[in-house]
Amino acid sequence: MDRIKKTKQVVRAILEEIQKLRQLWMDTQRMFTIDGNLVGDLGEVLVAACYQVELETPGAISYDGMHGIRRVEIKATCKPGNPRVSIQRAQEGHHETQALIVVRIDPKEPDCFKEIYNGPINLLLNYNSWTGRRLVSVRQLEQANRGVQVDARILRRNPEG
DSSP: OOHHHHHHHHHHHHHHHHHHHHHHTGGGTOOOOOTTHHHHHHHHHHHHHHBSOEEOOTTOTTOSEEETTEEEEEEEEOOSSSOEEEEEOOOTTSOOOOEEEEEEEOTTSTTSEEEEEEEEGGGSTTGGGOOSEEEEEHHHHHHHHHTOOGGGSOOBOOTTO
16 A cells, blocks of 8 residues: 555544544543644645645754745644644744645545645735744634635645555
């Protein structure tokens, strides 16, 4: 089995097991959201499997992968509702990110995620006037995503990988 299909299967199985934990502990209102490095790593490998993005070595400042010569930041969440995603401008002396892909990981989706935003990072809420880190809600990202032109998006890979 090829790596892309196997990656999707393994990610789906992990998320289904987390859902079982949520059911078991529902009375305590525990969500078992796994946002952190695990969610970020899952988002990065799913995006790399499904989009034309080549991942960089973990720890690259301000971006996670490349699409041709464009630096791409990848953000992921598993949280329901309207969570906020942390987006950071590059520090002085570091390369600026040109593109952003934000996904909500969901085992019910065909690719195990729903695309929230895919486009130039500078289209976001006065991004050019930002310094440091900002929190942007999923709703704001979805609204911004509706205004992204098709030719400004990161392309999907062939569905077969």
